[in-house]
Ligand code: HEM
């Protein structure tokens with residue numbers, strides 16, 4: 498039977514990844530502006546970005562698997578067209594969350610620079626190939642721009658629900674509150 502809200506694990510992954518992805522985008526935009534001055538600062542921050550990017554790659558795999566395995570979550574009440582639009586937007590968010598780390602990873606593999614996972618060098622997987630590096634870098638950049646746009650729309654949709662429709666959409670993506678133990682229905686009734 499479809500569930501009326503998201504389970505704890507989905508809520509945990511949603512908010513953890515929202516924070517990590519926003520941080521990762523900010524880091525990506527900032528680090529590309531660092532000078533190539535031979536100090537090693539740029540390379541160090543690039544490796545921080547690559548390491549967290551690979552962590553995100555694992556998290557999205559777990560999230561996707563969980564989204565397919567968990568019981569279906571019923572759409573919030575509303576017009577059919579809006580429900581279909583929201584489902585489409587969520588699918589696109591998932592697709593971008595997959596494309597981003599993989600394009601970043603392959604761009605880095607073909608750049609010829611070593612990839613360090615939190616300091617630990619990964620084995621060299623390919624030699625430098627400028628054409629492939631350029632292609633994956635472009636995909637990475639465009640996917641990041643699309644994700645920023647879609648997350649902005651996602652937050653706008655959330656604000657629409659919160660401020661205009663005034664429904665309980667956020668409750669569906671909130672950590673479920675524990676029911677108070679000795680809750681007496683009469684007390685609830687009169688309070
Ligand atoms: C990088 C940032 C974000 C991404 C990638 C993202 C992605 C998603 C996805 C894919 C879903 C569908 C549920 C799932 O399968 O997990 C979802 C649901 C939801 N998100 Fe986000 N989200 C982000 C940030 C935010 C923010 C900042 C807010 C609010 C301010 C928000 C509010 C919600 C709500 C309320 C739902 C539940 C919608 C429903 O009931 O169907 N999200 N999000």
Ligand code: HEM
Nearest residue numbers: 521522525526529547550551553597598601602605634641
């Ligand atoms: C969800 C995960 C990721 C997000 C949201 C993300 C986001 C970004 C953003 C916004 C930029 C700046 C784009 C620009 O203006 O050039 C960037 C650049 C970059 N990212 Fe990521 N990234 C992710 C994962 C990764 C991974 C896993 C790697 C490599 C293992 C990586 C490697 C790079 C590199 C090397 C750049 C510099 C520009 C280039 O050469 O393409 N990223 N990333």
